[in-house]
Amino acid sequence: MTETPPECTHWIGADRRYCRARDAVRRYLPGLRCPAHTPSALRGRPEPPPGPGWPTGAWTTPSPQSASALFDQRAVASGKRRAAAHTYRAAQQAVRGRKS
Incomplete structure (x- = not known):
């Protein structure tokens, strides 16, 4: 071809x-x-003169899947969503790590 x-x-x-x-x-x-x-x-x-173009963040949109994972992690850490004990503890540690 x-x-x-x-x-x-x-x-x-x-x-x-x-x-x-x-x-x-x-x-x-x-x-x-x-x-x-x-x-x-x-x-x-x-x-128009050539330039650097649009910033990288202009074309990226947050993925709904990554946002839902964040909300889910917070729900598990707060105890509002049932999860296995090890998942609950891991979520609490992750949330604590972000706050500090």
Whole structure:
């Protein structure tokens, strides 16, 4: 299988065709765009300078499973949820370790 190089997918309405340029194509929210059809270029604005990008925490969301494990551990430690004695003691130690 041969992989085709990426091409600009901007629709040029006056010509009733896609741009299909293959030079310096980058991915944007509306799709693959060449430098002439980037969102900034279409608005007549300069391209934003390259920077560090979004912080790592911007794309990570807390997992509901990890949050439920934390709540479950607290419930076991408080005695509100029944658990084996060794599980109860381990949960109490973990909660005590966080408080200090």
